Amino acid sequence: MDGTHLFELVIAMFLAIIVLHYIAHRLGLPPSVALLAGGALLAFVPGLPAISVDPELVLVIFLPPLLLDGAWSIAVDRLKRHVFGIASLAIGAVVFTTVVVAAVVHLLMPSLPWAACAALGAIVSPPDAVSARAVLERVHLPRRLQILLEGESLLNDASGLVLFRFAVAAAAGETFSPINAFGTFFFLAIGGAVVGAAVGFIWVKLVRRLGDEYLMIAATAILSWTAYLLGEQLHVSGVIATVTAGLIASWHQHTVLSAATRMRGTSFWNVLVFLMEAMVFILIGLSLRNVVERGGGFNALIESMALPAAAILITLVATRFLWILGSDLIIRLFHTLGTARSAPMGGGGVTVLGWAGMRGVVTLALALSLPQDFPGRDFILVMAFAVILGTVLIQGTTLGRIISWVGLGDVETERAPMTxxxxxxxxxxxxxxxxxxxxxxxxxxxxxxxxxxxxxxxxxxxxxxxxxxxxxxxxxxxxxxxxxxxxxxxxxxxxxxxxxxxxxxxxxxxxxxxxxxxxxxxxxxxx
The missing domain is CATH 1.10.132 (Topoisomerase I; Chain A, domain 4)
Known part of the structure; x- marks a missing residue:
């Protein structure tokens, strides 16, 4: 595909985004569902060339600005207040889910090596920041649940990426050591935080001296990619680097940006994020064609993959519920003993938090990045896509009803010291x-x-x-x-x-x- 046709395809995607968003609004559906389904339908339009997604390019283009936007808008005071709960979800839940999914997949596919099972577990374990944002912006949650979900979606990609890399390395014959894995994760996280802090403070110094509001907006626009690419170049976590830089920039933007810059920059950023989020779901839908072709067609996929896909989906939901329920019971115990600051969430909070686990672009990109000769690559790719479809279409469309059903829609659980x-x-x-x-x-x-x-x-x-x-x-x-x-x-x-x-x-x-x-x-x- 030459440059002209590629540009035409991008314009067609923008038009499709407008149409699909309008349809979602008219039907009362989450836009992510309409975009995903619309992209899947477009993938099979006669004459439309097959879309081949470069996983590394997708992550580099889309993930950093969406992470920065999440870090920019997150409530930092509540992030600090709930750091242990967020860490439990972003690290503990991801590791627990990876292990359980790997065990279930090995039971279903005994011929699949343990390393490949672990790779699939790491691919599908972290809920996606883009998918979470697309759903959370349409529902009203208590602030505690909102910050837990937002914080988890910002940080869990780093956990999933580390586990994925170790699983791929183990499949290549390298020995796996839990101590080395923990040390690597610690190094990647701390290194990413240091890089992000450096980039964030450089941004603060830079925008103080630029003077021109358009230069300030441009500097802010490239902040995410600068932090992410620098972190990856230094072999630390680009995700943590981007989030850290975003938190620092968000904290200082009230003093370093003028009113005009903040107003115009917010408008520019909102449109950019809107288009990027929408394009992510369109690209995921368009990728369905390659998945179906590699699996031998719809009939073959349904006959051979439906049972494993359903089992993995049920496992993902069940493990998330188990982890959150267990964590809430521990909080309840310590709260009863008077040693915990946070109160337990209760059945309603556990239900909503457990159901809000949509997967998206990171899951697809990790699956596509597997080496061509990786054991069970086609099976893993199909399972990853099935998880994305299942969680977005099922959980994404029903989360609002679940919130209303458990009676959390209008609950305000936290208040600032001053109204x-x-x-x-x-x-x-x-x-x-x-x-x-x-x-x-x-x-x-x-x-x-x-x-x-x-x-x-x-x-x-x-x-x-x-x-x-x-x-x-x-x-x-x-x-x-x-x-x-x-x-x-x-x-x-x-x-x-x-x-x-x-x-x-x-x-x-x-x-x-x-x-x-x-x-x-x-x-x-x-x-």
Whole structure:
């Protein structure tokens, strides 16, 4: 396929994304389901060339920005608060699932070497960040469950990748050592965190000096790929590097990015992430054709692969439930003894958390990256695709109903030390003091009365300005200079409250957005 045809295919994919999203909206389906099904149907359109997905290229293009977006928007305070729960899911659940799936596959396929069984277990064990985001953005969960799922999806890919590499190495004849595996994972994780921290702080220093908002947005856009590629080049975890860089950038973006940069950058990033997420599911669907052809057609696949696929799907769900239930029972025990900070999730939380385990692009990419001569490669590829289809189509479409069924849809389990209204009042008080200090001249005369009666005098001020521009222009400029000072004071107060742990990330972002809009309005009015 030449460059022109490739570009035409990309444009056709964008058009398909729009159509499929519209269909999903009309039918009330998760967009990921419509995109996956639509891509699978498109794969068999007569005359359309077969799509061959390069797994390394897919991971490099799509995974870093989607991980960065997740790290950018995650609530850091809750991430720290639930770090042990997230680690339990991102590491413990992945290892447990890999072992159990490997044992089940070996029972089903005794001729398949243990290393190949472990490779399949590692491929299907980590829930996917893209799939989780695509479903979670359409449902309302208690904040604790939301942060557990978001944190897990950001970090579990690193665990799955390490286990996968050891399984492939074992299949090639290398000896496996649990101690070496733990040491390697520790090195990859710590090394990735160090690389990500370095890249993140370099980004902070860089954007402070760029000055131009478009350069800042461009620097932020390439941050994810820089961290990921540098981590991979240094043979540490590119996933951990990207997440760490994203967390650091997210923490400092409130002070290093201007209001205009933040507003425009958010709009740009939302569109980019929307297209990337949609293209991932389209590509997964388009890959179905190669899977079916390698398996000998639909009939042959169903006859030979349906039972193993169903068994692996059931095993994945069961092992996740067992791990989460066991963890919750341990938390309940320590909570009863008074040694645990977190309360147990209860049956509803366990049910929702256990059911939310969709797989996606990482599972497919790992399966496709297996060497051509790897034992049972075609079987593993078919099973990986069946897991993606099963979890997205079954769990993705029913998660909302499960949440409603267990009664968690409108539950708020955590609150910040200060509510949004309290934070807004604190911000407004600081702004008022700033306006009072700046609204009077040296003789004590009020020179900015419209600031004290903003809405009543807005129309009158606009009329006066239109009629006597030369007279009112200096006063109007001074007026909005005070507005900008008040906005800066309010933002400083919000950041102080956030850094002191008195408000959470959601409160900070909601009130900061209001300040950004007020600042942009004042700048526009001055111009």
């Amino acid at each position: 949004m209204s309290e934070a807004e009042r604190s911000m407004a008080q600081v702004q008022l003091v700033t306006v009072q200090n700046l609204a009077y001249d040296d003789d004590g005369e009020l020179i900015h009365p419209q600031l004290l009666r903003r809405y009543e005098q807005r129309v009158r001020a606009s009329i006066n300005y239109a009629e006597e521009t030369e007279r009112y222009s200096p006063l109007l400029h001074a007026h909005f200079d005070v507005v900008l000072e008040a906005v800066a004071a309010g933002r400083h107060e919000l950041i102080r409250l956030h850094r002191a742990g008195q408000i959470d990330d959601e409160t900070l972002r909601e009130l900061e957005r209001d300040l950004d809009l007020e600042e942009l309005s004042a700048i526009s009015a001055k111009a």
